[in-house]
Amino acid sequence: MIAAFGRRELPADAAMSENLRHFEHSVEVGVSATVAWKFLTDISNWDDPPAHFTLEGPFEAGTEGTTELPGLEPLSWHLLEVQAGERYSTKMPLDGAVLLFEWRFEALSERKTRLTQRITLTGENANAYAGQVEAGFGANLSAGMQRIADAMERQQRESGHFESRS
Numbered sequence: 001m002i003a004a005f006g007r008r009e010l011p012a013d014a015a016m017s018e019n020l021r022h023f024e025h026s027v028e029v030g031v032s033a034t035v036a037w038k039f040l041t042d043i044s045n046w047d048d049p050p051a052h053f054t055l056e057g058p059f060e061a062g063t064e065g066t067t068e069l070p071g072l073e074p075l076s077w078h079l080l081e082v083q084a085g086e087r088y089s090t091k092m093p094l095d096g097a098v099l100l101f102e103w104r105f106e107a108l109s110e111r112k113t114r115l116t117q118r119i120t121l122t123g124e125n126a127n128a129y130a131g132q133v134e135a136g137f138g139a140n141l142s143a144g145m146q147r148i149a150d151a152m153e154r155q156q157r158e159s160g161h162f163e164s165r166s
Contacts, residue, residue, distance in 0.1 A: 025141045026116040029149035031156050033107035037085050039152045096125025
């Protein structure tokens with residue numbers, strides 16, 4: 001497993017006021033990349049209490065979604081990029097900043113996949129959100145991804161269906 005939080009400099013041609021912070025974690029899961037993709041692109045599997053997620057259409061670039069948390073205004077986001085079977089990303093605009101979530105699916109064998117989630121906070125006002133993002137994701141990313149991997153493997157065991165990557 002790999003976990004990281006960091007701040008890195010942007011290329012010289014990037015805006016001087018731009019900030020970039022990221023978390024990244026990878027976990028290996030005992031399912032095919034196809035099974036992993038189907039699991040994570042089914043929003044009903046996005047189980048992260050107390051958050052509740054909705055998607056207002058098909059799982060494709062441009063589709064809008066919402067994250068609801070108790071006591072807070074709903075947070076809007078959209079699917080930024082979807083490359084079926086390989087990766088997808090969501091973009092959540094904030095006041096003067098953007099929070100990006102990218103998921104990558106790497107087939108290691110017919111029944112083993114490396115899942116990588118990268119969370120990036122960027123923008124002129126990123127520093128205003130950095131503590132909240134680090135508190136919300138820093139300590140929880142590794143355990144959360146392991147919980148997702150376990151749920152995938154459990155769902156596959158219970159279904160008895162072992163699909164290989166196509």
